[in-house]
Amino acid sequence: MGAAATLHLPVLPLAQPGPPASAKGSAVRRSFSEGGSSTSGGEFAKALREHGLAPLVRARVTTLQVNVGKFCNMACHHCHVEAGPKRTEMMPRQVAERVVTLLEQNPGVEIVDLTGGAPELNPNFRWLVRQIRRLDRRIIDRCNLTVLFEPGMEDLAEFLAAHEVHIVASLPCYQAENVEKQRGRGAFEKSIAALKRLNVLGYGQPGSALELDLVYNPLGAFLPPPQAALEANYKEELARLFGIEFRQLLTITNMPIKRFADFLERTGKLEAYMGLLVNHFNPATVPELMCRSLLSVAWNGTLHDCDFNQMLDIALGASSTTGARTIWDMTSLEALTGCRVATGSHCFGCTAGAGSSCGGALR
Ligand code: SF4
Numbered sequence: 001m002g003a004a005a006t007l008h009l010p011v012l013p014l015a016q017p018g019p020p021a022s023a024k025g026s027a028v029r030r031s032f033s034e035g036g037s038s039t040s041g042g043e044f045a046k047a048l049r050e051h052g053l054a055p056l057v058r059a060r061v062t063t064l065q066v067n068v069g070k071f072c073n074m075a076c077h078h079c080h081v082e083a084g085p086k087r088t089e090m091m092p093r094q095v096a097e098r099v100v101t102l103l104e105q106n107p108g109v110e111i112v113d114l115t116g117g118a119p120e121l122n123p124n125f126r127w128l129v130r131q132i133r134r135l136d137r138r139i140i141d142r143c144n145l146t147v148l149f150e151p152g153m154e155d156l157a158e159f160l161a162a163h164e165v166h167i168v169a170s171l172p173c174y175q176a177e178n179v180e181k182q183r184g185r186g187a188f189e190k191s192i193a194a195l196k197r198l199n200v201l202g203y204g205q206p207g208s209a210l211e212l213d214l215v216y217n218p219l220g221a222f223l224p225p226p227q228a229a230l231e232a233n234y235k236e237e238l239a240r241l242f243g244i245e246f247r248q249l250l251t252i253t254n255m256p257i258k259r260f261a262d263f264l265e266r267t268g269k270l271e272a273y274m275g276l277l278v279n280h281f282n283p284a285t286v287p288e289l290m291c292r293s294l295l296s297v298a299w300n301g302t303l304h305d306c307d308f309n310q311m312l313d314i315a316l317g318a319s320s321t322t323g324a325r326t327i328w329d330m331t332s333l334e335a336l337t338g339c340r341v342a343t344g345s346h347c348f349g350c351t352a353g354a355g356s357s358c359g360g361a362l363r
């Protein structure tokens with residue numbers, strides 16, 4: 001492509017990427033008014049009902065997403081965790097041990113997705129990684145890249161490689177200005193240096209077992225562009241500018257909660273953004289929603305249907321039928337299959353356009 005002319009990530013018009021015309025239905029023009037969460041009511045549940053998709057129920061749990069705490073070396077503008085250097089919430093060893101026990105009891109859980117904050121800064125992170133690998137489960141580390149340059153993290157990249165940890169790393173653009181607008185001064189240079197270091201270790205190289213994926217999320221109140229086209233841009237530009245390689249790009253929609261919701265509110269864009277998400281409700285994304293196959297564990301052991309619900313203190317939908325509120329209330333995760341997911345207005349962030357999940361676009 002003509003590189004310089006097309007480098008800037010597009011600020012998409014509200015209609016792109018659009019759902020099939022039939023998907024828009026009466027959700028279009030509906031003003032956003034839902035608050036809180038629900039397993040039966042609210043605008044999101046109504047949208048599901050209108051498409052014959054209600055209630056939203058769980059399939060088998062195949063991923064345990066463990067949020068080990070809110071401490072982070074960064075404080076990004078869009079962060080749904082409101083993580084930062086001043087946060088003190090950290091998963092203690094006692095909870096980490098219970099996570100391992102739950103994995104032992106549930107061989108059907110294939111992937112453990114470690115998130116935060118910066119998960120690597122939790123003092124129990126490496127212990128947890130070793131235990132999970134002992135159980136032969138795959139591990140995802142949601143890495144902000146700059147953490148590789150924090151004190152005490154000098155050997156982190158080698159540790160992750162030695163344990164074949166799949167790295168999913170945030171990089172909202174391949175241009176410094178855009179990255180630093182969202183993630184703070186100095187973030188771009190460190191991110192590029194971290195990616196080069198990971199490449200040297202074999203991460204992201206063709207044929208390597210060391211998986212390296214990048215995450216794009218929009219720099220403003222718009223939906224991500226089509227994932228495949230953006231991935232092609234990223235691959236071309238990161239290779240051309242820095243010689244960096246990676247496996248795939250995951251596009252994730254900004255959730256209208258916490259820091260991003262505050263930003264939208266401050267700039268008078270909250271209602272328009274919610275309208276955008278609601279108007280682009282795409283029923284084809286619903287069967288693939290991550291909350292159907294993922295269980296989210298908080299730093300203190302509470303259980304949730306996803307990390308977003310966790311940050312909103314929305315209890316696991318299944319808690320009303322199974323009584324399972326914390327990691328100590330569960331033994332077999334099979335008990336969750338068929339249980340309802342607790343949804344709320346923020347769920348429109350997962351179903352807009354091509355859909356969004358921790359694994360990127362859904363359709
Ligand atoms: S988005 Fe990630 S790197 Fe940024 S503050 Fe939140 S947890 Fe930290």
Ligand code: SF4
Pocket residue numbers: 289290291292305306307308309341342343344346347348350
């Ligand atoms: S926010 Fe997304 S993943 Fe979480 S419960 Fe709602 S639809 Fe599911």
